[in-house]
Amino acid sequence: MTKNWYVLYVKPKNEKKVAQRLSALQVEVYCPMIKEVKQWSDRKKTIEAPLFKSYVFINISEGERQRVFDVPGVVRYLYWLGKPAVVRDIEMETLKKWLTDDTVENYSLTKLESGDKVAIKYGALKDKKAQIIEIGKTRVRLILEGMGVVLNMKIKDLA
Structure with missing residues (x-):
């Protein structure tokens, strides 16, 4: 049974909870986290936040894809060209390696838009x-x- 990495869209601010619940169901899940410094009026605090807001990655077979909807907070799969988006293993490994590489000091995510x-x-x-x-x-x-x-x-x- 072949497994693929899929992208799940989850309710905002539910990434960690969904990842924990999926993991408890024996689903291989990856929710890339980064450390961010949050500034309040009276203090600063370093928190761990998801790299991709409202997304988690799961490694699951085609036949098991439906069972993730048993987890509260899961909204839908991310689609690309009319099919559930599949992330290649090499891309997942690159992402994991990049996030554990302490030589990366700063990053930014941008989405292509009209005018770019x-x-x-x-x-x-x-x-x-x-x-x-x-x-x-x-x-x-x-x-x-x-x-x-x-x-x-x-x-x-x-x-």
Whole structure:
């Protein structure tokens, strides 16, 4: 029985609780945590917070995917191109290694949005700069700077 890493969307501020409950059900779960310094008016405190707000990762077989909904706080699976998003083992290992590597001092997570500028790294348009116009489920529209054209791309299903 093949297991895959899936991404679960959980209720806000329930990441730790859901991870503990899933673990109690013998489900392999990973909730990446980071240390953050919170500032209040009278003090500072270092807390452990989830790296990805409202998400936890689980390693489970296709046939067992439904049983996670027995856990309070689980909302749904994250989908990509109409299918439950599967995270490759190598990506999970990289994430785990990165979080345990004490040479990383600062980080930031950003989501691509309309208006963002990007550089194309691969393919026929390698090294071209573009601005994102629109991001859909399976398509992306870009303005290629310096060429004066709009590029409509269909994203290949990676699953």
